[in-house]
Amino acid sequence: MVFCDYPIIRNENKLPLFLLNMGQQRCQDHIVRPNGYPYHQILYCTKGSGTLVLDGNKIPIPPYTAICMPAHYPHEYYAEEEIWDIHWVVPAGFAINELLASFALEKPQVFELENITILENIFRKMHEAIRADSVFGNYKASGYLYDFLIEFYRIISFGGAYASPNPALTRAVDYINLNYTSPISLEELCAVSGVSKQYLCLLFRKILACRPVEYIAKRRIQAAKEMLTETNKTIEDISFETGFCSESYFCKLFKRYEGITPTAFRNAK
Numbered sequence: 001m002v003f004c005d006y007p008i009i010r011n012e013n014k015l016p017l018f019l020l021n022m023g024q025q026r027c028q029d030h031i032v033r034p035n036g037y038p039y040h041q042i043l044y045c046t047k048g049s050g051t052l053v054l055d056g057n058k059i060p061i062p063p064y065t066a067i068c069m070p071a072h073y074p075h076e077y078y079a080e081e082e083i084w085d086i087h088w089v090v091p092a093g094f095a096i097n098e099l100l101a102s103f104a105l106e107k108p109q110v111f112e113l114e115n116i117t118i119l120e121n122i123f124r125k126m127h128e129a130i131r132a133d134s135v136f137g138n139y140k141a142s143g144y145l146y147d148f149l150i151e152f153y154r155i156i157s158f159g160g161a162y163a164s165p166n167p168a169l170t171r172a173v174d175y176i177n178l179n180y181t182s183p184i185s186l187e188e189l190c191a192v193s194g195v196s197k198q199y200l201c202l203l204f205r206k207i208l209a210c211r212p213v214e215y216i217a218k219r220r221i222q223a224a225k226e227m228l229t230e231t232n233k234t235i236e237d238i239s240f241e242t243g244f245c246s247e248s249y250f251c252k253l254f255k256r257y258e259g260i261t262p263t264a265f266r267n268a269k
Contacts, residue, residue, distance in 0.1 A: 002026050005130045007138040016095035017149075018142040022126060028086040030078040036071060039090050040100060042152060043067045044113060046120075048084035052077045054108055064113045066156070068105045075108065087123060091145055103153045111156045119155065122148045157207070168193040169203045172212070180219045181243045186212055217253050220244060224254065228266045235262050 004023035012018040020039055028050060044066035052059040052067060053076035061067065061077065061084075069075060100106060113119070122144050129140035172193040176184060189212055190197055204212050220242040227238045239250035254262050 003127065005127060007130050007141070008134075009138070012138050012142055013092070015093050015139075015142055017091060017093040017099070017145055019126060019130075019138060019145045020090040020092040022087075022089045022123070022130075022141075024085070024087045026083055026085055028077070028079050028084050030076075032076045034074050036073040036075065037069065037090075038071060039092055040071050040096060041067070041069045041088055041090050042149075043069065043086055043088040044116065044119075046085045046087065046116070048079065048081040050077055050079045050081075050084040050086070052110065059110055061110070064116060066111045066113050066152070068100075068109045068111070070100070070106060070108060073108050087120075089123070089126070089145070089148060091149065093142075099149065103149075113155055115155070119148065119151050122151060166203055166207065168195045168200065169207055172200060172204075173208075173215070176216055176219055180216060180223065181241065183243070184216055216243075218257060220250075221254055221257055224250070224262065225258075225265065228262055238262070 002024055004021070005019075006021045007019065009018070009020070027048075045061050045063055047063055049060065049062045052061050060080075067077075126141040126144045126148065129144060130137045133140065172189045175189060175192045186197055186200070190200055193200055195203075201211060204210060204215060208215055210218070224238050224242045227233055227241070231238075233241070235251070236247045239247045242250070244250035244253070251262055254260075254265070258265060260268070
């Protein structure tokens with residue numbers, strides 16, 4: 001299949017995210033952009049091979065390789081074979097810069113993709129939505145776009161689309177879920193997970209974006225929110241039943257992570 005979708009943009013441009021254009025080329029033309037492209041792009045190869053020229057360096061782009069190219073960044077790419085199947089997606093919207101920054105995708109990067117089955121499925125849904133409905137199709141496609149970006153981030157962060165979480169991290173998280181009402185030390189988590197403190201902290205930062213102690217606190221607050229919503233227990237009782245050492249410390253962390261006090265949270269339910 002070869003296509004280029006350039007939907008007519010109407011009120012979609014008021015959305016946090018919307019699809020500006022997308023497409024697929026069976027043999028990608030030689031593209032030279034000394035001033036870059038005006039918008040962010042995500043491209044990935046499914047067949048054949050090509051070359052990306054970036055900052056004077058030639059980077060091979062074989063099958064199952066993706067390129068994240070920020071707006072206005074000079075680049076060049078071309079096919080090395082008769083077939084170089086390239087898919088591209090161009091997202092836009094007032095939230096796109098913040099979203100890509102949260103994924104650490106502000107700079108041009110190349111990624112190996114172990115499994116693109118889910119990504120391809122979402123890509124097809126975006127295309128079909130645009131072609132099937134000329135009035136609201138791009139609104140539907142923009143909804144799929146968010147799924148596409150999340151799946152892309154999942155693949156580049158954790159491997160294949162069906163990759164299981166790291167077993168050491170899984171053991172640590174399972175232990176926290178079972179024991180969060182009691183004191184939990186980093187030494188305990190290391191013993192359960194079978195890895196060093198440094199590696200365990202690295203896993204938490206890379207995959208869960210927090211330190212182990214922060215994850216424990218957030219798990220306790222998650223349980224506390226349920227109790228605040230579903231019971232009439234006092235704030236003091238809830239703080240101790242969810243594993244906090246004192247009511248004041250519980251209230252301090254609750255305000256830090258939730259932006260309001262436990263009492264305000266209860267009253268807002």
